[in-house]
Amino acid sequence: MALSRNIVSAVPLPRECSVIDHYPRTDLADAYSIELPPGVSQSPEELARFMFAHAPGWSRALMGLRDLLVAGLGLKTVAQLTATTPEQAAQRIAFFKIYSRRAGEIVLGEDDKHLDFRLSLLCPPAPRGRRLTVSTVVHCHNRLGRGYLFVIAPFHRPIVRAYLRRAARVGWPGATPG
Numbered sequence: 001m002a003l004s005r006n007i008v009s010a011v012p013l014p015r016e017c018s019v020i021d022h023y024p025r026t027d028l029a030d031a032y033s034i035e036l037p038p039g040v041s042q043s044p045e046e047l048a049r050f051m052f053a054h055a056p057g058w059s060r061a062l063m064g065l066r067d068l069l070v071a072g073l074g075l076k077t078v079a080q081l082t083a084t085t086p087e088q089a090a091q092r093i094a095f096f097k098i099y100s101r102r103a104g105e106i107v108l109g110e111d112d113k114h115l116d117f118r119l120s121l122l123c124p125p126a127p128r129g130r131r132l133t134v135s136t137v138v139h140c141h142n143r144l145g146r147g148y149l150f151v152i153a154p155f156h157r158p159i160v161r162a163y164l165r166r167a168a169r170v171g172w173p174g175a176t177p178g
Contacts, residue, residue, distance in 0.1 A: 006168045008034050008161040013135045018100065018107055019118040023139035027115070027149055030157065031135035034164045036123070038130075040172040044106040044121040045093070047132055051121075051167040052094035059159045066152070073144065076112050115145035134160055 011033045013020045041047060082095050091098050096108035104125050109118040117138040140146045
């Protein structure tokens, strides 16, 4: 039974996901969902912070390689995006900017000269809860963006799945009383 909670499923973008119609045109849109065990936090922000704090080592290595390759193109690197002060940390999760928070959802992302993307972590309140769905939408601005997306899309999908599986294996944070 516990093993089933480590299964990550590709799902359609949930209708209640606030990024579903964020861009007039999307160049990538996907969503992955995982069951959450009883007693786990239902806070999308807490789940996001936990998930990104427990990144698989191989994904960090890929991001390092990505940074080496794109630095010469003038694209933002992880180091440039990472918070350095407590005020910045409150507005970022890992290297993602927080765009919005609402009950059951947090939206992260980044805008750059080649593409913009949004990442929704949706955890509807009980009784519909018990699942975390991570949805990604990407809008490319130019050929550089489309080329970049072509190269990274095959890595994006397994990385999202790996982040969700790893957080489940490590053990999601518990719900805080109150």
